[in-house]
Amino acid sequence: MNILITNDDGWGTKGIRTLTRLMLPLGRVYVIAPEGPRSGAAACISVNKPMYLTRVTDAGEGLEQAEIYTTNGTPADCIKLAINALFKGDERQIDLLVSGINHGSNASINVIYSGTMGACMVAAEHGIPAIGFSYCDHGMDPDLTEAEKYIPDITRHLMEEEVPYGICYNVNFPVGEVEGIQWTRQSKAHWEKELEPHVDEQGRTFYTLIGNFVNHEPEAEDTDEYALAHHRISITPTNIDTTAYALL
């Protein structure tokens, strides 16, 4: 089994190193990850921009068993680089993409901004089974003990499912001890107060992104946010077909 790994926090972060270590016993592992942070990259691709691959041979901790590359591109680019540069355009040689472990939640509305899930959606476009793993804490040194415990089994289980074309999985881990696993839908939510104004040395105003997350339906028991708030791992099947069928 050929397993491809990417993320949006960049190679070298704890999440992707952990995921690489967890995948090594499951198959032949290839990593193509951004060389630096790409949080909020969604499925952004590099149009009219040269993309490079750099081989990493000094990963340490035995991770050199994987074939590891970094790129100046985006998480979505990583999938296109893997298919076309590593596997000569034959996506069928990639049996699985795992993306993450993201440092931060990709539940609810975060999925539309997520580079972690953007990569999964590109994989799903190409018929490659894909799972995004995220841990609901933005810190650089998250406690991934529970994620480590569950990820191999979740991966094996989801690989056994019959996945229709265009579907990938968005798996989010709660902070702290896990008390269950739940299939969920994306909770309705939005971000508010998203910009912080500043003044630079030239007296010009500029803005940086911050924001408060506002869950529209905190009582809805079938949502990802509800599962996470109740210490459960949330698994949301996610579709690259964005058609609003109810309206057609």
Added chain:
Amino acid sequence: MNILITNDDGWGTKGIRTLTRLMLPLGRVYVIAPEGPRSGAAACISVNKPMYLTRVTDAGEGLEQAEIYTTNGTPADCIKLAINALFKGDERQIDLLVSGINHGSNASINVIYSGTMGACMVAAEHGIPAIGFSYCDHGMDPDLTEAEKYIPDITRHLMEEEVPYGICYNVNFPVGEVEGIQWTRQSKAHWEKELEPHVDEQGRTFYTLIGNFVNHEPEAEDTDEYALAHHRISITPTNIDTTAYALL
């Protein structure tokens, strides 16, 4: 009525200038657009990057009637800048977002990469009615005669619809004469042979994005691609809820 306009090709391109001119008779028009091309930006947001707004006062052709700004940010950032910097965090003051007119198709799988539609999805997150307009030709000087003819009526018509939370519209115009309008779903498709290898002056290999579009269901009459191939304007209602409900 306060109308917000953005795009992913950047301010000054023919598509957004045309759209601004078409919207001026319909309400008070605000433009926040990227200062340069952001094709393929999806819903990418600028994390940990200062964002600036620059007022444009010399737009010419009477477009100065609109309040126009450019930014170093992405199309998705433009929506957040509009809500928070222009309208003090009150998204209800924005009655409509129109995005485009994109130079190039955003039908089918292109929607997941589209900065034009990324902006619409952010608007939909905030409950703002949003329409993305795209013309199926990538040239810098597209013939937008037919688009100009139909956009005001399509806009008025879609504004009269009851839009459920989280839904926006993806409107694509065929090249050449229009022979009808069709409600459609997103056609299943993928891109193949997406990378072109090159060698730089230092002898390093780099890649640039190209690719062939492969429609999986060219005979399916209810798809965006079918409508466009039959010289019809395609209108696809698009959902920011990416849950694959059929699998739950």
